[in-house]
Amino acid sequence: MSGKLQNRLSIAAAYFRHKTVLSGGPIEITLESTAKCNLYCPMCPRHIYTFDNENMDLELYKKIVQDCKDYVDFIWPYGIGEPMIHPSIFEMIRITREAGIRTGMSTNATLLDDRRAVLAGDVVNETIALFIYRQSFQYNKTSYSTALAYIMLFVVVVLTNLYLYAVNRRAREAS
Ligand code: SF4
Numbered sequence: 581m582s583g584k585l586q587n588r589l590s591i592a593a594a595y596f597r598h599k600t601v602l603s604g605g606p607i608e609i610t611l612e613s614t615a616k617c618n619l620y621c622p623m624c625p626r627h628i629y630t631f632d633n634e635n636m637d638l639e640l641y642k643k644i645v646q647d648c649k650d651y652v653d654f655i656w657p658y659g660i661g662e663p664m665i666h667p668s669i670f671e672m673i674r675i676t677r678e679a680g681i682r683t684g685m686s687t688n689a690t691l692l693d694d695r696r697a698v699l700a701g702d703v704v705n706e707t708i709a710l711f712i713y714r715q716s717f718q719y720n721k722t723s724y725s726t727a728l729a730y731i732m733l734f735v736v737v738v739l740t741n742l743y744l745y746a747v748n749r750r751a752r753e754a755s
Pocket of ligand 1: 625660
């Protein structure tokens with residue numbers, strides 16, 4: 581039995597026994613890759629709380645992933661900050677995926693440029709869910725039309741990758 585399945589069963593058993601202390605580890609974790617954000621939206625908790633505007637060290641991220649890879653199913657590599665601010669966010673996603681852990685990302689999409697749009701598009705059909713807050717553009721210097729162009733580029737990369745994936749799969753099945 582895999583460590584992840586064992587962990588889930590252990591948590592379920594503790595739940596049904598009304599235990600308040602679990603013997604298993606978490607199934608999902610959030611790692612705050614960065615607490616920085618380029619926006620200051622009116623609905624953001626930043627108006628209430630103060631956060632240290634720091635990036636997480638890549639080596640620390642790697643260590644946590646290695647430490648929990650036997651029982652954690654999913655890692656969110658972001659929390660209060662905008663993940664695309666972190667210079668190594670796509671490296672973090674790669675490390676997570678290679679450790680056999682699914683991952684996802686939420687972004688305000690205002691930092692998409694040609695490089696990030698392609699990188700995000702390259703990984704999205706495997707493990708990334710990209711959520712775009714349209715309202716955020718009114719609080720950013722990037723013009724909506726520029727941002728929209730990069731979002732379109734991102735979508736084109738995703739569709740191209742999905743198409744190539746389907747073609748490759750069909751070729752594998754036929755051989
Ligand atoms: S994009 Fe998100 S984290 Fe950044 S200010 Fe807006 S709500 Fe807050």
